[in-house]
Amino acid sequence: MSKPRTTRRKSTKAEATENQSEHNMTESNAAENRVTAKQEAVAVGENSQEPTIIIDGKEYTLESLGQKGREQLQNLRVTDQEMQRMQDQMAIAQTARNTYARILAEVVKNIPPVK
Numbered sequence: 590m591s592k593p594r595t596t597r598r599k600s601t602k603a604e605a606t607e608n609q610s611e612h613n614m615t616e617s618n619a620a621e622n623r624v625t626a627k628q629e630a631v632a633v634g635e636n637s638q639e640p641t642i643i644i645d646g647k648e649y650t651l652e653s654l655g656q657k658g659r660e661q662l663q664n665l666r667v668t669d670q671e672m673q674r675m676q677d678q679m680a681i682a683q684t685a686r687n688t689y690a691r692i693l694a695e696v697v698k699n700i701p702p703v704k
């Protein structure tokens with residue numbers, strides 16, 4: 590879930606925003622790490638294993654979760670995807686904001702301040 594990094598030096602405010610975003614991602618990842626899906630590839634003719642999921646360190650078959658459990662797992666996956674999409678959008682917006690701020694700084698460079 591890592592986002593691409595730029596090589597350009599970020600401003601302190603941008604770093605603070607990114608640090609907060611990474612902190613929020615870490616909290617999200619802690620919850621996400623409690624629930625992980627695991628599917629094993631099995632060759633044809635072998636005893637196939639059912640797909641499993643690990644919840645709070647314990648492994649369950651997807652079938653054992655029942656319909657309600659599988660629905661909640663799907664909800665969790667959709668929510669994780671949406672959160673990633675939002676984080677990507679925030680990265681785009683932050684990049685645009687940094688560019689606008691840099692351009693504005695260039696514009697006012699030769700303008701004498703009022704105070």
